[in-house]
Amino acid sequence: MPQETNIPNKSILTPFNVVAGIIILAGLVITVLRFTKGLGAVTNLDDNNPWGIWIGFDLLCGVALAAGGYVTSAACYIFGLKRYHSAVRPAILTAFLGYALVVLALHYDVGRPWRLPYPIFLSPGTTSLLYEVGLCVFLYLAVLFIEYSPAALEWLGLKKVRNLIVRMTLVLTIFGVVLSTLHQSSLGALFMIAPSKLHPLWYSNYLPVYFFISSIFAGLSMVIFEGTLAHRFLHHKMDATHLRESEGVALGFSKAASFVMMGYLSVKLIGISVDNNWHLLFTGWGLWFLLELIGFVALPAFLYSLAVRERNLRWARWAAALSVLGVVLNRLNISVVAFNWYLPSAQRYVPSWMEIGTSIFIVTLGVVIYRFITTRMPIFYEHPDFRHDI
Amino acid sequence: MGVTRRKFLGWVGAAAVGTTSMMVPKARAASNKHFEGYPGSFGVLHDTTRCIGCRKCEEACNRVNDLPSPARPFDDLTVLENPRRTSAAAFTVVNRFESDAGEPVVFAKNQCNHCLEPACASACFVRALRKDKTGAVVYDASLCVGCRYCMVACPFNIPAYEYDEPLTPRIRKCHLCQFRIEKGLLPGCVETCPTEALAFGERDRLLKIARQRIDKFPGRYVDHVYGEREMGGTSWLYLSPRPFNQIAMREDLGVQPASRFTSGPLSAVPIVVGLWPVLLTGIYAISKRKDKIAQQERIEAVATTVADANDEMKTKMAELKDKMTREREAMINLEIKKALKEAAEKEDA
Ligand code: SF4
Ligand code: SF4
Numbered sequence: 221m222p223q224e225t226n227i228p229n230k231s232i233l234t235p236f237n238v239v240a241g242i243i244i245l246a247g248l249v250i251t252v253l254r255f256t257k258g259l260g261a262v263t264n265l266d267d268n269n270p271w272g273i274w275i276g277f278d279l280l281c282g283v284a285l286a287a288g289g290y291v292t293s294a295a296c297y298i299f300g301l302k303r304y305h306s307a308v309r310p311a312i313l314t315a316f317l318g319y320a321l322v323v324l325a326l327h328y329d330v331g332r333p334w335r336l337p338y339p340i341f342l343s344p345g346t347t348s349l350l351y352e353v354g355l356c357v358f359l360y361l362a363v364l365f366i367e368y369s370p371a372a373l374e375w376l377g378l379k380k381v382r383n384l385i386v387r388m389t390l391v392l393t394i395f396g397v398v399l400s401t402l403h404q405s406s407l408g409a410l411f412m413i414a415p416s417k418l419h420p421l422w423y424s425n426y427l428p429v430y431f432f433i434s435s436i437f438a439g440l441s442m443v444i445f446e447g448t449l450a451h452r453f454l455h456h457k458m459d460a461t462h463l464r465e466s467e468g469v470a471l472g473f474s475k476a477a478s479f480v481m482m483g484y485l486s487v488k489l490i491g492i493s494v495d496n497n498w499h500l501l502f503t504g505w506g507l508w509f510l511l512e513l514i515g516f517v518a519l520p521a522f523l524y525s526l527a528v529r530e531r532n533l534r535w536a537r538w539a540a541a542l543s544v545l546g547v548v549l550n551r552l553n554i555s556v557v558a559f560n561w562y563l564p565s566a567q568r569y570v571p572s573w574m575e576i577g578t579s580i581f582i583v584t585l586g587v588v589i590y591r592f593i594t595t596r597m598p599i600f601y602e603h604p605d606f607r608h609d610i
Numbered sequence: 611m612g613v614t615r616r617k618f619l620g621w622v623g624a625a626a627v628g629t630t631s632m633m634v635p636k637a638r639a640a641s642n643k644h645f646e647g648y649p650g651s652f653g654v655l656h657d658t659t660r661c662i663g664c665r666k667c668e669e670a671c672n673r674v675n676d677l678p679s680p681a682r683p684f685d686d687l688t689v690l691e692n693p694r695r696t697s698a699a700a701f702t703v704v705n706r707f708e709s710d711a712g713e714p715v716v717f718a719k720n721q722c723n724h725c726l727e728p729a730c731a732s733a734c735f736v737r738a739l740r741k742d743k744t745g746a747v748v749y750d751a752s753l754c755v756g757c758r759y760c761m762v763a764c765p766f767n768i769p770a771y772e773y774d775e776p777l778t779p780r781i782r783k784c785h786l787c788q789f790r791i792e793k794g795l796l797p798g799c800v801e802t803c804p805t806e807a808l809a810f811g812e813r814d815r816l817l818k819i820a821r822q823r824i825d826k827f828p829g830r831y832v833d834h835v836y837g838e839r840e841m842g843g844t845s846w847l848y849l850s851p852r853p854f855n856q857i858a859m860r861e862d863l864g865v866q867p868a869s870r871f872t873s874g875p876l877s878a879v880p881i882v883v884g885l886w887p888v889l890l891t892g893i894y895a896i897s898k899r900k901d902k903i904a905q906q907e908r909i910e911a912v913a914t915t916v917a918d919a920n921d922e923m924k925t926k927m928a929e930l931k932d933k934m935t936r937e938r939e940a941m942i943n944l945e946i947k948k949a950l951k952e953a954a955e956k957e958d959a
């Protein structure tokens with residue numbers, strides 16, 4: 221796959237392009253259906269199950285997995301861990317694309333997407349956590365765009381503007397952390413309004429805390445995971461600094477992730493104790509809950525710490541993949557699986573293939589745009605004109 | 611469910627109930643008292659022991675709200691064989707509940723309960739839903755974005771959505787016939803009900819009537835008025851001959867209004883906004899300072915090394931000089947000795 225970017229005039233019918241092309245085509249067909257026939261024709265949503273995977277995966281997982289942006293830039297610019305500098309740009313790019321796609325996905329899900337600015341500009345419903353989410357995502361998307369823009373400006377050769385923006389790095393980073401803290405946690409708090417619908421093992425007053433902490437290790441893991449893929453397919457785009465630092469980034473982030481995940485586990489235990497839900501662990505739901513917690517949090521946390529001790533990149537990558545899956549599982553559990561758990565199975569929601577198709581379509585769009593940008597703009601390398609200039 | 615004395619509900623922040631047109635929010639926000647509905651606001655008392663399951667209320671609702679005509683006519687009572695919920699085409703549905711031990715069948719009508727502090731309104735991020743002073747929870751389709759968070763939030767699973775409208779879907783639910791109340795008319799269903807299973811009036815009065823009926827016929831009713839406290843209280847009130855969970859009305863909802871569940875995270879916002887920037891700037895300053903100190907130490911270390919080297923050099927030079935001087939002196943002495951010796955030898959010769 222990486223060759224075709226090396227040899228530009230080769231046929232464009234590479235396996236990657238063909239598969240991506242088919243997915244995008246299918247996505248466009250579903251898009252037409254959605255906007256001519258309505259949600260009913262495309263999704264399995266109904267009056268009891270108003271939110272499906274477009275919220276559970278596209279919104280909740282999208283935002284959590286895009287947390288690498290604020291985590292990496294905070295590590296580098298606020299905590300002064302300069303050795304992670306080469307990881308900042310790819311992370312910011314992923315975050316920016318991630319959030320942009322989240323907003324795109326919302327256009328499919330909500331009834332009248334052109335009214336999405338209403339809550340912010342026309343009639344703010346400040347009692348709603350969704351309002352907080354909307355406002356923060358909107359502002360953070362703007363922040364991410366500005367944070368990402370130096371790469372594009374270097375590519376375009378616009379030195380002055382670029383330097384101006386680079387000088388605002390610290391302020392932007394702090395702003396980004398504040399906004400991320402707010403909306404990452406609020407996404408969890410969204411479900412606090414419905415204690416009668418979410419299974420008690422997942423419902424907790426700590427939901428916002430869980431969501432925020434898990435966004436940190438989701439972000440860290442995504443940086444490692446994405447780094448793995450990038451190394452395989454975009455190796456030739458990386459400069460010596462990036463290659464030299466990447467192992468340190470992976471191991472450093474592994475260490476941080478294992479600590480944060482241990483913290484997450486303890487807060488989860490506190491949550492179970494506070495609500496005294498121990499007895500529920502021995503039900504079917506309890507087993508599912510334990511699988512999420514042990515198989516996809518405790519296990520990768522342990523793998524991460526082993527990887528750090530043995531300086532073993534392979535394990536770090538496995539741990540990252542597991543953690544990413546774990547965060548996806550957690551978000552889907554809360555929004556879809558354990559939501560409405562009490563309803564008879566005939567009334568439960570299972571996504572339609574077109575819903576899944578749309579989600580795959582949107583992820584594919586992200587990968588294609590990511591590749592377009594990283595093969596052209598200074599993401600994995602420093603632009604020769606701007607080297608060591610922050 | 612045991613109805614205990616109303617809990618002391620500390621009202622934290624969040625003007626809740628999501629309306630601008632409210633006259634009391636300020637007073638409420640500042641007090642520790644829990645909102646008990648607008649004084650004189652209306653409600654409906656549904657006495658299920660009087661309901662005969664004729665579906666006339668469904669028909670009237672359909673008519674006054676111009677809803678699409680259903681696939682099966684309203685006088686087809688076989689519809690009652692399957693449990694139903696509200697939908698975009700039916701704001702109210704009557705369900706039939708069989709009993710096991712020869713007890714009479716119970717019919718119960720279901721629709722929006724018009725909560726005193728509605729979960730749906732507190733969840734709406736664009737204030738498309740609000741509690742009106744008539745008691746109705748009303749909806750403004752001209753604001754609605756169609757996010758469906760109100761449906762997630764409603765503990766009674768009431769709001770429905772027009773899933774087949776591609777571009778202009780609305781949330782659909784009972785609005786207590788607010789437009790009729792304002793004209794002095796009864797809600798469609800209440801007006802039609804042939805058995806007075808539905809009674810419209812001020813909520814406070816209805817509550818008294820309900821209590822009186824229970825007192826008068828303790829054998830006929832369970833001792834509970836559903837809606838008096840559920841989720842902070844609702845404008846619709848219910849009486850039942852059987853425990854409410856047997857007629858599909860949840861008894862595990864608690865007495866707290868939904869806005870209480872989210873007031874915690876909402877009140878954390880100012881803390882994050884106020885605290886984070888200060889903390890982060892502090893951390894930045896510390897890490898900067900650490901860098902600086904490290905840098906300084908490095909410079910100093912280099913300087914000392916250089917200085918040490920200099921000193922060493924100097925001593926070496928001095929030694930060298932010393933040595934050289936001494937050597938030279940020795941040489942001169944030697945030369946002198948040699949010269950003297952030579953001179954002496956010449957004299958001898
Ligand atoms: S019953 Fe549901 S829809 Fe009706 S007011 Fe209460 S929360 Fe809103
Ligand atoms: S669907 Fe409409 S009424 Fe319901 S919460 Fe969203 S914007 Fe408000």
Ligand code: SF4
Nearest residue numbers: 661662664665667803
């Ligand atoms: S009209 Fe009255 S008696 Fe007939 S189903 Fe409706 S509530 Fe029951």
